[in-house]
Amino acid sequence: MGQHETVATSLADTVREEIGAALADVDADLARRYPGDPGTRQPVHTVYVPGDVFTADTVREWGDAALAALDEHAPDAEAFAGVLGIPDSLAEPVYERVRAKLEREPVEDLRIDFEDGYGLRPDAEEDAAAARAAALVAAAYRDGTAAPCTGIRMKCMEAAVRDRGIRTLDIFLTGLLAAGGLPDGLVLTLPKVTYPEQVTAMVRLLTAFEKTHGLSSGRIGFEIQIETTQSVLGADGRATVARLIEAAEGRVTSLHYGTFDYSASCGVSAAHQALDHPAADHAKAVMQVAAAGTGVRLSDGSTNVLPVGATTQVHDAWRLHHGLVRRSLARAYYQGWDMHPAHLPTRYAAVYTFYREGLEQAAARLAAYVAKAGGDVMDEPATAKALSGYLLRGLDCGAVDIAEAARLTGLTRADLDGLAGRAVPNA
Secondary structure, three states: OOOOOOOOOOOOHHHHHHHHHHOHHHHHHHHHHOOOOOOOOOOOEEEEEEOOOOOOOHHHHHHHHHHHHHHHHOOOHHHHHHHHOOOHHHHHHHHHHHHHHHHHOOOOEEEEEOOOOOOOOOHHHHHHHHHHHHHHHHHHHHHOOOOOEEEEEOOOOOOOOHHHHHHHHHHHHHHHHHOOOOOOOEEEEEOOOOOHHHHHHHHHHHHHHHHHHOOOOOOOOEEEEEOOHHHOEOOOOOEOHHHHHHHOOOOEEEEEEOHHHHHHHOOOOHHHOOOOOHHHHHHHHHHHHHHOOOOOEEEOOOOOOOOOOOHHHHHHHHHHHHHHHHHHHHOOOOOEEEOOHHHHHHHHHHHHHHHHHOHHHHHHHHHHHHHOOOOOOOOOHHHHHHHHHHHHHHHHHOOOOHHHHHHHHOOOHHHHHHHHOOOOOOO
Protein backbone atom coordinates (compact mmCIF):
# COMPACT_ATOMS: atom_id res chain seq x y z
CA MET A 1 0.00 0.00 0.00
CA GLY A 2 1.44 3.37 -1.00
CA GLN A 3 2.37 5.86 1.67
CA HIS A 4 -0.32 8.36 0.63
CA GLU A 5 -2.99 5.89 -0.38
CA THR A 6 -6.26 6.36 1.51
CA VAL A 7 -8.19 3.57 3.16
CA ALA A 8 -11.92 3.17 3.58
CA THR A 9 -13.60 3.73 6.96
CA SER A 10 -17.22 3.53 8.05
CA LEU A 11 -17.47 5.58 11.24
CA ALA A 12 -18.00 9.32 11.31
CA ASP A 13 -15.45 11.48 13.17
CA THR A 14 -18.20 12.38 15.63
CA VAL A 15 -18.22 8.78 16.95
CA ARG A 16 -14.55 9.00 17.90
CA GLU A 17 -15.06 12.45 19.39
CA GLU A 18 -18.06 11.33 21.43
CA ILE A 19 -16.17 8.33 22.80
CA GLY A 20 -13.24 10.57 23.71
CA ALA A 21 -15.53 12.96 25.53
CA ALA A 22 -17.30 10.11 27.34
CA LEU A 23 -13.97 8.71 28.57
CA ALA A 24 -12.32 12.01 29.47
CA ASP A 25 -13.10 11.61 33.15
CA VAL A 26 -11.79 8.05 33.11
CA ASP A 27 -8.57 9.24 31.42
CA ALA A 28 -8.09 11.87 34.10
CA ASP A 29 -8.85 9.39 36.88
CA LEU A 30 -6.34 6.87 35.50
CA ALA A 31 -3.66 9.54 35.33
CA ARG A 32 -4.38 10.65 38.91
CA ARG A 33 -4.63 7.24 40.52
CA TYR A 34 -1.94 5.40 38.57
CA PRO A 35 0.97 7.76 37.86
CA GLY A 36 3.53 4.93 37.83
CA ASP A 37 6.96 4.79 39.41
CA PRO A 38 7.92 8.02 41.21
CA GLY A 39 11.43 7.84 39.77
CA THR A 40 13.18 8.04 43.12
CA ARG A 41 15.48 5.62 44.90
CA GLN A 42 13.77 3.10 47.15
CA PRO A 43 15.84 1.97 50.14
CA VAL A 44 16.41 -1.76 50.45
CA HIS A 45 15.53 -1.74 54.13
CA THR A 46 14.35 0.26 57.12
CA VAL A 47 16.21 0.20 60.42
CA TYR A 48 14.33 1.45 63.43
CA VAL A 49 15.73 2.51 66.79
CA PRO A 50 13.77 3.72 69.85
CA GLY A 51 13.65 7.48 70.31
CA ASP A 52 15.61 7.34 73.54
CA VAL A 53 18.35 5.15 72.02
CA PHE A 54 18.95 7.19 68.87
CA THR A 55 22.16 9.25 68.89
CA ALA A 56 24.28 11.19 66.45
CA ASP A 57 26.42 8.05 66.02
CA THR A 58 23.64 5.51 65.49
CA VAL A 59 24.22 4.96 61.76
CA ARG A 60 27.96 4.55 62.16
CA GLU A 61 27.53 2.34 65.23
CA TRP A 62 25.25 0.00 63.28
CA GLY A 63 27.80 -0.22 60.48
CA ASP A 64 30.67 -0.91 62.87
CA ALA A 65 28.67 -3.55 64.75
CA ALA A 66 27.77 -5.24 61.45
CA LEU A 67 31.43 -5.29 60.37
CA ALA A 68 32.42 -6.70 63.75
CA ALA A 69 29.86 -9.50 63.31
CA LEU A 70 31.38 -10.33 59.94
CA ASP A 71 34.90 -10.31 61.34
CA GLU A 72 33.90 -12.66 64.14
CA HIS A 73 31.55 -15.07 62.40
CA ALA A 74 32.52 -14.93 58.68
CA PRO A 75 35.95 -13.32 58.30
CA ASP A 76 36.33 -13.95 54.57
CA ALA A 77 34.29 -14.44 51.42
CA GLU A 78 34.56 -18.22 51.45
CA ALA A 79 33.24 -18.50 54.99
CA PHE A 80 30.37 -16.08 54.38
CA ALA A 81 29.35 -17.74 51.12
CA GLY A 82 29.49 -21.14 52.77
CA VAL A 83 27.05 -20.08 55.48
CA LEU A 84 24.56 -18.55 53.06
CA GLY A 85 24.98 -20.79 50.04
CA ILE A 86 26.18 -18.02 47.75
CA PRO A 87 27.62 -19.44 44.49
CA ASP A 88 31.42 -19.53 44.29
CA SER A 89 31.42 -17.16 41.32
CA LEU A 90 29.68 -14.49 43.38
CA ALA A 91 31.30 -15.09 46.76
CA GLU A 92 34.12 -12.61 46.45
CA PRO A 93 32.30 -9.74 44.69
CA VAL A 94 29.31 -9.99 47.04
CA TYR A 95 31.45 -10.12 50.17
CA GLU A 96 33.58 -7.17 49.04
CA ARG A 97 30.51 -5.11 48.21
CA VAL A 98 28.84 -5.95 51.52
CA ARG A 99 31.90 -4.80 53.46
CA ALA A 100 32.20 -1.64 51.36
CA LYS A 101 28.52 -0.87 51.90
CA LEU A 102 28.82 -1.29 55.67
CA GLU A 103 31.77 1.08 55.68
CA ARG A 104 30.23 3.67 53.36
CA GLU A 105 26.45 3.61 53.90
CA PRO A 106 25.38 0.94 56.39
CA VAL A 107 21.80 2.21 56.81
CA GLU A 108 19.68 3.35 53.87
CA ASP A 109 16.52 4.21 55.79
CA LEU A 110 16.40 5.04 59.50
CA ARG A 111 13.22 5.34 61.52
CA ILE A 112 13.38 6.86 64.99
CA ASP A 113 10.64 5.06 66.85
CA PHE A 114 8.16 6.70 69.20
CA GLU A 115 5.65 3.86 68.98
CA ASP A 116 6.07 0.24 70.12
CA GLY A 117 9.85 0.44 70.34
CA TYR A 118 9.56 3.48 72.60
CA GLY A 119 6.38 2.83 74.56
CA LEU A 120 4.46 5.10 76.88
CA ARG A 121 6.54 7.70 78.69
CA PRO A 122 5.78 10.87 80.65
CA ASP A 123 4.88 13.72 78.29
CA ALA A 124 7.89 15.80 79.27
CA GLU A 125 10.22 12.89 78.49
CA GLU A 126 8.74 12.23 75.05
CA ASP A 127 8.67 15.97 74.28
CA ALA A 128 12.39 16.17 75.02
CA ALA A 129 13.17 13.03 73.01
CA ALA A 130 11.25 14.32 69.96
CA ALA A 131 12.99 17.70 70.09
CA ARG A 132 16.36 15.99 70.50
CA ALA A 133 15.66 13.69 67.54
CA ALA A 134 14.88 16.69 65.33
CA ALA A 135 18.11 18.43 66.31
CA LEU A 136 20.20 15.31 65.70
CA VAL A 137 18.58 14.56 62.33
CA ALA A 138 19.06 18.16 61.15
CA ALA A 139 22.71 18.08 62.21
CA ALA A 140 23.27 14.73 60.47
CA TYR A 141 21.91 16.06 57.18
CA ARG A 142 24.08 19.17 57.49
CA ASP A 143 27.29 17.21 58.05
CA GLY A 144 26.49 14.43 55.58
CA THR A 145 26.25 11.57 58.09
CA ALA A 146 22.50 10.98 57.85
CA ALA A 147 21.00 7.89 56.26
CA PRO A 148 19.59 8.78 52.82
CA CYS A 149 16.08 8.44 54.28
CA THR A 150 15.37 9.36 57.92
CA GLY A 151 12.30 10.14 59.98
CA ILE A 152 10.10 9.03 62.84
CA ARG A 153 7.37 6.53 63.52
CA MET A 154 4.75 8.31 65.59
CA LYS A 155 2.06 6.77 67.73
CA CYS A 156 -1.11 5.82 65.88
CA MET A 157 -4.41 7.65 65.47
CA GLU A 158 -6.31 5.56 67.99
CA ALA A 159 -7.93 7.52 70.80
CA ALA A 160 -5.66 6.38 73.63
CA VAL A 161 -2.45 7.71 72.06
CA ARG A 162 -3.68 10.08 69.33
CA ASP A 163 -2.89 13.36 71.04
CA ARG A 164 0.54 12.12 72.06
CA GLY A 165 1.35 11.04 68.51
CA ILE A 166 0.23 14.36 67.03
CA ARG A 167 2.28 16.31 69.57
CA THR A 168 5.43 14.27 68.92
CA LEU A 169 5.09 14.74 65.18
CA ASP A 170 4.53 18.48 65.63
CA ILE A 171 7.61 18.83 67.86
CA PHE A 172 9.76 16.85 65.43
CA LEU A 173 8.70 18.73 62.29
CA THR A 174 8.84 22.10 64.03
CA GLY A 175 12.33 21.31 65.26
CA LEU A 176 13.50 20.39 61.77
CA LEU A 177 12.18 23.66 60.35
CA ALA A 178 13.84 25.66 63.12
CA ALA A 179 17.13 23.89 62.38
CA GLY A 180 17.12 24.74 58.69
CA GLY A 181 14.18 23.06 56.98
CA LEU A 182 12.72 19.68 56.12
CA PRO A 183 15.33 17.39 54.53
CA ASP A 184 14.60 15.78 51.17
CA GLY A 185 14.97 12.34 52.74
CA LEU A 186 12.33 12.94 55.42
CA VAL A 187 10.07 9.93 56.00
CA LEU A 188 7.15 9.68 58.45
CA THR A 189 5.44 6.44 59.42
CA LEU A 190 1.81 6.16 60.56
CA PRO A 191 1.31 2.81 62.33
CA LYS A 192 -1.68 0.62 63.18
CA VAL A 193 -4.10 2.12 60.68
CA THR A 194 -7.55 0.54 60.84
CA TYR A 195 -9.88 3.01 59.06
CA PRO A 196 -9.40 5.32 56.06
CA GLU A 197 -10.59 8.17 58.27
CA GLN A 198 -7.36 7.87 60.26
CA VAL A 199 -5.39 8.45 57.07
CA THR A 200 -7.63 11.41 56.31
CA ALA A 201 -6.80 12.77 59.78
CA MET A 202 -3.07 12.46 59.01
CA VAL A 203 -3.59 14.38 55.76
CA ARG A 204 -5.47 17.08 57.66
CA LEU A 205 -2.68 17.29 60.23
CA LEU A 206 0.06 17.67 57.62
CA THR A 207 -1.98 20.14 55.59
CA ALA A 208 -2.42 22.32 58.68
CA PHE A 209 1.31 22.17 59.41
CA GLU A 210 2.18 23.15 55.84
CA LYS A 211 -0.23 26.10 55.92
CA THR A 212 1.14 27.28 59.27
CA HIS A 213 4.69 27.37 57.92
CA GLY A 214 4.00 28.45 54.36
CA LEU A 215 5.13 25.15 52.86
CA SER A 216 3.87 23.95 49.50
CA SER A 217 0.77 21.78 49.69
CA GLY A 218 1.69 18.11 49.67
CA ARG A 219 5.30 18.74 50.67
CA ILE A 220 5.12 16.20 53.49
CA GLY A 221 4.31 12.58 52.67
CA PHE A 222 4.04 9.54 54.89
CA GLU A 223 4.07 5.76 55.02
CA ILE A 224 1.21 3.57 56.17
CA GLN A 225 1.95 0.46 58.18
CA ILE A 226 -0.35 -2.43 57.36
CA GLU A 227 -0.41 -4.29 60.66
CA THR A 228 -4.08 -4.74 61.52
CA THR A 229 -6.68 -7.00 59.92
CA GLN A 230 -8.94 -3.97 59.43
CA SER A 231 -6.36 -2.37 57.16
CA VAL A 232 -6.68 -5.34 54.79
CA LEU A 233 -10.37 -6.21 55.10
CA GLY A 234 -12.90 -3.77 56.54
CA ALA A 235 -15.88 -4.49 58.75
CA ASP A 236 -18.11 -4.18 55.67
CA GLY A 237 -16.22 -7.00 53.93
CA ARG A 238 -14.52 -4.65 51.45
CA ALA A 239 -10.79 -4.62 50.82
CA THR A 240 -9.33 -1.64 52.66
CA VAL A 241 -5.79 -1.01 51.36
CA ALA A 242 -6.83 0.80 48.19
CA ARG A 243 -9.17 2.99 50.25
CA LEU A 244 -6.26 3.94 52.53
CA ILE A 245 -4.20 4.98 49.51
CA GLU A 246 -7.09 7.04 48.17
CA ALA A 247 -7.66 8.69 51.57
CA ALA A 248 -4.03 9.86 51.58
CA GLU A 249 -4.75 12.21 48.65
CA GLY A 250 -1.41 11.58 46.99
CA ARG A 251 0.68 11.83 50.15
CA VAL A 252 1.27 8.16 50.88
CA THR A 253 4.72 7.07 49.75
CA SER A 254 4.75 3.42 50.78
CA LEU A 255 2.97 0.59 52.54
CA HIS A 256 4.94 -1.31 55.18
CA TYR A 257 3.85 -4.73 56.37
CA GLY A 258 4.00 -5.18 60.15
CA THR A 259 4.87 -8.81 60.74
CA PHE A 260 4.09 -9.30 64.40
CA ASP A 261 1.13 -7.00 64.98
CA TYR A 262 -0.63 -8.33 61.89
CA SER A 263 0.11 -11.95 62.72
CA ALA A 264 -1.11 -11.47 66.28
CA SER A 265 -4.30 -9.77 65.08
CA CYS A 266 -4.98 -12.88 62.96
CA GLY A 267 -4.50 -15.12 66.00
CA VAL A 268 -1.22 -16.64 64.81
CA SER A 269 0.70 -18.06 67.76
CA ALA A 270 4.02 -16.42 68.61
CA ALA A 271 6.11 -19.37 67.43
CA HIS A 272 4.66 -19.09 63.92
CA GLN A 273 4.62 -15.33 63.41
CA ALA A 274 6.87 -14.87 60.38
CA LEU A 275 7.19 -13.18 56.99
CA ASP A 276 6.42 -16.43 55.18
CA HIS A 277 3.24 -17.39 57.09
CA PRO A 278 0.18 -17.78 54.81
CA ALA A 279 -1.57 -14.95 56.66
CA ALA A 280 1.36 -12.68 55.85
CA ASP A 281 1.36 -13.72 52.19
CA HIS A 282 -2.35 -12.95 51.88
CA ALA A 283 -2.00 -9.48 53.40
CA LYS A 284 0.98 -8.64 51.21
CA ALA A 285 -0.76 -9.89 48.06
CA VAL A 286 -3.62 -7.48 48.77
CA MET A 287 -1.13 -4.67 49.39
CA GLN A 288 0.69 -5.46 46.16
CA VAL A 289 -2.39 -5.35 43.97
CA ALA A 290 -3.72 -2.20 45.65
CA ALA A 291 -0.43 -0.35 45.20
CA ALA A 292 0.34 -1.48 41.64
CA GLY A 293 0.78 1.48 39.31
CA THR A 294 0.03 4.06 42.00
CA GLY A 295 3.65 5.01 42.70
CA VAL A 296 3.24 3.73 46.27
CA ARG A 297 6.14 1.47 47.24
CA LEU A 298 5.93 -1.76 49.25
CA SER A 299 8.03 -2.91 52.16
CA ASP A 300 8.04 -6.30 53.81
CA GLY A 301 8.38 -6.62 57.57
CA SER A 302 11.08 -8.13 59.77
CA THR A 303 12.21 -11.24 61.56
CA ASN A 304 12.73 -11.15 65.30
CA VAL A 305 15.33 -13.93 65.26
CA LEU A 306 18.52 -12.03 66.04
CA PRO A 307 22.02 -13.05 64.91
CA VAL A 308 23.60 -13.00 68.36
CA GLY A 309 25.41 -15.48 70.60
CA ALA A 310 27.67 -18.32 69.54
CA THR A 311 28.79 -18.58 65.93
CA THR A 312 26.50 -21.53 65.20
CA GLN A 313 23.54 -19.53 66.50
CA VAL A 314 24.53 -16.49 64.44
CA HIS A 315 24.89 -18.63 61.32
CA ASP A 316 21.42 -20.12 61.83
CA ALA A 317 19.90 -16.65 62.20
CA TRP A 318 21.81 -15.41 59.17
CA ARG A 319 20.55 -18.28 57.02
CA LEU A 320 16.98 -17.61 58.12
CA HIS A 321 17.21 -13.86 57.45
CA HIS A 322 19.00 -14.31 54.13
CA GLY A 323 16.36 -16.78 52.96
CA LEU A 324 13.49 -14.51 53.97
CA VAL A 325 15.03 -11.52 52.20
CA ARG A 326 15.57 -13.56 49.04
CA ARG A 327 11.97 -14.77 49.24
CA SER A 328 10.72 -11.19 49.51
CA LEU A 329 12.84 -10.02 46.59
CA ALA A 330 11.49 -12.79 44.36
CA ARG A 331 7.97 -11.63 45.27
CA ALA A 332 8.76 -8.00 44.35
CA TYR A 333 9.13 -6.76 47.91
CA TYR A 334 12.33 -4.81 47.46
CA GLN A 335 12.45 -3.38 50.98
CA GLY A 336 12.16 -4.85 54.47
CA TRP A 337 12.78 -4.04 58.12
CA ASP A 338 15.98 -4.95 59.98
CA MET A 339 15.98 -5.27 63.76
CA HIS A 340 19.67 -5.66 64.63
CA PRO A 341 23.05 -4.51 63.25
CA ALA A 342 24.04 -8.11 62.55
CA HIS A 343 21.09 -8.34 60.13
CA LEU A 344 22.82 -5.87 57.81
CA PRO A 345 25.41 -8.31 56.37
CA THR A 346 22.73 -10.76 55.29
CA ARG A 347 20.40 -8.02 54.07
CA TYR A 348 23.04 -6.72 51.68
CA ALA A 349 24.31 -10.20 50.80
CA ALA A 350 20.82 -11.27 49.75
CA VAL A 351 20.18 -8.06 47.84
CA TYR A 352 23.55 -8.05 46.07
CA THR A 353 23.36 -11.72 45.14
CA PHE A 354 19.84 -11.20 43.79
CA TYR A 355 20.93 -8.39 41.47
CA ARG A 356 24.29 -9.80 40.46
CA GLU A 357 23.19 -13.34 39.67
CA GLY A 358 20.69 -12.10 37.09
CA LEU A 359 22.73 -9.16 35.82
CA GLU A 360 24.11 -10.60 32.60
CA GLN A 361 20.86 -12.26 31.53
CA ALA A 362 18.78 -9.16 32.25
CA ALA A 363 21.27 -6.92 30.47
CA ALA A 364 21.40 -9.18 27.43
CA ARG A 365 17.61 -9.34 27.16
CA LEU A 366 17.32 -5.59 27.49
CA ALA A 367 20.05 -4.96 24.91
CA ALA A 368 18.33 -7.35 22.50
CA TYR A 369 14.99 -5.64 23.07
CA VAL A 370 16.42 -2.21 22.34
CA ALA A 371 18.27 -3.49 19.27
CA LYS A 372 15.24 -5.54 18.18
CA ALA A 373 17.70 -8.39 17.78
CA GLY A 374 15.33 -11.18 18.68
CA GLY A 375 16.83 -14.20 20.45
CA ASP A 376 15.27 -17.08 22.32
CA VAL A 377 12.97 -14.83 24.41
CA MET A 378 10.55 -12.34 22.87
CA ASP A 379 10.16 -9.52 25.40
CA GLU A 380 7.38 -6.94 25.36
CA PRO A 381 7.55 -3.31 26.56
CA ALA A 382 6.23 -4.28 29.99
CA THR A 383 9.05 -6.81 30.39
CA ALA A 384 11.63 -4.30 29.18
CA LYS A 385 10.31 -1.96 31.86
CA ALA A 386 10.79 -4.66 34.48
CA LEU A 387 14.28 -5.50 33.21
CA SER A 388 15.42 -1.88 33.34
CA GLY A 389 13.82 -1.48 36.77
CA TYR A 390 15.79 -4.50 37.98
CA LEU A 391 19.05 -2.97 36.77
CA LEU A 392 18.21 0.42 38.28
CA ARG A 393 17.51 -1.10 41.69
CA GLY A 394 20.83 -2.88 41.51
CA LEU A 395 22.55 0.40 40.70
CA ASP A 396 20.79 2.29 43.47
CA CYS A 397 21.86 -0.06 46.25
CA GLY A 398 25.43 -0.62 45.07
CA ALA A 399 25.05 -4.16 43.78
CA VAL A 400 25.91 -3.04 40.25
CA ASP A 401 28.19 -0.32 38.92
CA ILE A 402 27.02 2.03 36.19
CA ALA A 403 30.10 1.19 34.11
CA GLU A 404 29.32 -2.54 34.01
CA ALA A 405 25.62 -1.90 33.35
CA ALA A 406 26.57 0.36 30.42
CA ARG A 407 29.07 -2.21 29.10
CA LEU A 408 26.54 -5.04 29.22
CA THR A 409 23.54 -3.14 27.84
CA GLY A 410 25.04 -0.35 25.76
CA LEU A 411 22.64 1.98 27.58
CA THR A 412 23.11 5.04 29.75
CA ARG A 413 21.47 5.66 33.11
CA ALA A 414 19.07 8.03 31.38
CA ASP A 415 18.19 5.29 28.88
CA LEU A 416 17.40 2.89 31.71
CA ASP A 417 15.28 5.50 33.48
CA GLY A 418 13.31 6.04 30.29
CA LEU A 419 12.71 2.34 29.67
CA ALA A 420 11.63 1.89 33.29
CA GLY A 421 9.11 4.69 32.99
CA ARG A 422 10.83 6.82 35.59
CA ALA A 423 9.99 10.46 35.16
CA VAL A 424 13.25 11.74 36.65
CA PRO A 425 16.67 10.18 37.27
CA ASN A 426 17.48 8.90 40.75
CA ALA A 427 19.51 11.16 42.97
